[in-house]
Amino acid sequence: MQTSPKGIAFLEAHEGVVLKAYRCPAGIWTIGVGLTAASGVVVPKAGMTxxxxxxxxxxxKALRRNYEPRVAAEMPRAKQHEFDGGVSFHxxxxxxxxxxxxxxxxxxDWKKVQSGLNAWVKGGGKVLPGLQRRRREEFDVIRHDRWPANLKIASNPQKPNxxxxxxxxxxxADEIEAISAGLAKLGYDPGxxxxxxxxxxxxxxxRDHDLTVDGLIGRATLSTLQRELDARSKTKGAVAGGLGGGALTGAGEVVAPDHVPVSDLTDFAADAIASWAGPIVLALVAAYGIWMAFHYRDVVAARIQSLAPGLARWLRSF
Structure with missing residues (x-):
């Protein structure tokens, strides 16, 4: 059995169809309908269209190779709409x-089907409204052959004005509100x-992030926005961690006295630890910063685009 045209439209409505390679929130090059090199059908690279x-x-090709055979094996005798819902889930x-x-x-047991689907709504340990909605829609498709109204949004998009x-x-509506909040946080006035x-x-x-400048909110724009927000959040976390070690880094050199009263041994040990732990903390924070800069090099490229366009292009090239 193969995914029906409705099933394809459902996938495209949720995954998006992106014609220029972009990084997913995890930093993996992606193109088309959410396809990475792991799909086995394409190897997305910087600048690929x-x-x-x-x-x-x-x-x-990806469905035939990676998804449809497994769904057919796990859902024998499925009706077309049930198969389509299973393919979306898988x-x-x-x-x-x-x-x-x-x-x-x-x-x-349709009650357990619904509750079982609703268990798969987390990403990064958090319940995501988009996944909650997708699971509800998948249940409607599987149980009732009922499809969302905006099924063909990817092929008939809401155009910008x-x-x-x-x-x-x-x-x-909640997701659009979250997009507005994210853009505002980064200095882009959503209105x-x-x-x-x-x-x-x-x-x-x-424009600032080397995406197709079309005024359309799709998967590439959202993934890049998420990476920007993640980078900002993690950078603040790293800085907070460094400041948290300020008591260590500010301890200064410890000079051992000739005699340390027993009552002062604990304080002396703490000061001794501080003398060498401070540089270690600084080194760890620096190493984390270097890793962050590499992992989010596309975000760094956006920040330096106007000052060093050549370096920005290089950072986006791998």
Missing amino acids: ITRAEASELLA FNTGAIGRASWVKAWIAG VAHAGIVISLS PKAGVVRLDAVTGFQ
């Missing part, structure tokens, strides 16, 4: 073989109106 037809072809999680809801589906950005993936984002905020962000 594909056509819409090529994106569809690559997705079909494409997103890779977990069709160990998800409890599949056994419940085989047993016809003179004031507001367009949208090319399935997003809720005061709920449910929409100012066009110049999105195009400005895209």
